[in-house]
Amino acid sequence: MTASSSVQQAREALGKRLREIRKDSGLTARELAARAGWHESKCSRIENGRTGPSDDDLRVWTLHCGAQEQTADLIATARNIDGAYVEWRRLERSGLRRAQESVLPVWERTRHFRAYSSWLIPGPLQTRAYIEALLRAIRDRRALPDDLDEAVQVRVDKQRILHEGPRRFAVLLEESVLRHGIGGATAMAGQLGHLLSIATLPNVSLGVIPLGADRTALWPVEDFWIFDHSQVNVELVSAFLTITQPHEIGMYARTFADLADLAVYGAPARALITAAIDSLG
Known part of the structure; x- marks a missing residue:
């Protein structure tokens, strides 16, 4: 396990939460990507923690899944993950x-x-x-x-x-x-x-x-x-x-x-x- 594994685990946990929101809405990953205007693989990358969602990604996700009441919390969660691992050259x-x-x-x-x-x-x-x-x-x-x-x-x-x-x-x-x-x-x-x-x-x-x-x-x-x-x-x-x-x-x-x-x-x-x-x- 690498020293940054906690960041990856947090991204995967966020992805799992977004997958549950999508499934609760009745949308497939392909349907959500089509409505959002994304490449069809983007939902999979986000849900599996390979890509960190931007604030706009989360707004679009919750909009099309009818879960806008969760937008602010999801954005805060994603920002905390991004802040957990900060490269020295950035800091x-x-x-x-x-x-x-x-x-x-x-x-x-x-x-x-x-x-x-x-x-x-x-x-x-x-x-x-x-x-x-x-x-x-x-x-x-x-x-x-x-x-x-x-x-x-x-x-x-x-x-x-x-x-x-x-x-x-x-x-x-x-x-x-x-x-x-x-x-x-x-x-x-x-x-x-x-x-x-x-x-x-x-x-x-x-x-x-x-x-x-x-x-x-x-x-x-x-x-x-x-x-x-x-x-x-x-x-x-x-x-x-x-x-x-x-x-x-x-x-x-x-x-x-x-x-x-x-x-x-x-x-x-x-x-x-x-x-x-x-x-x-």
């Missing part, structure tokens, strides 16, 4: 700042954050130097418009949520994250020292999964954030994935709990961070 077409700002609403309303990372220190725990090095590399690799300073400031400003309101943060890092050099030795030393400081906050639980942990049952997975019980965000190589299906959120929650069992906390975690600092020389 970042005007620069990095927009991508940083796009997640602010969910961050503002969330009270319980769970984050797992196998590659990078998570955003709220990053230093300015680490953020700048990271975003500069993304800008250059993807040849994006240069709004680096603004994007860095948005991410820095977002870190206020660590100190505002009754928010709880549970963060799990693979030990390898502590060794991935971002921004050079000086930036990494500052970042790891900052991590030690953040770990002392009463609303932050920081776990580190040692390199020597037994991974027979559960190996490293893609980086993800769980926001309360309502949403999971996953950063892929090509896209930003938003998961809202309850059963999939449950899968990530169980994976997080299993990963948490592999981690060390408190003094053992601090020892791993300190060892990473020492390795910088």
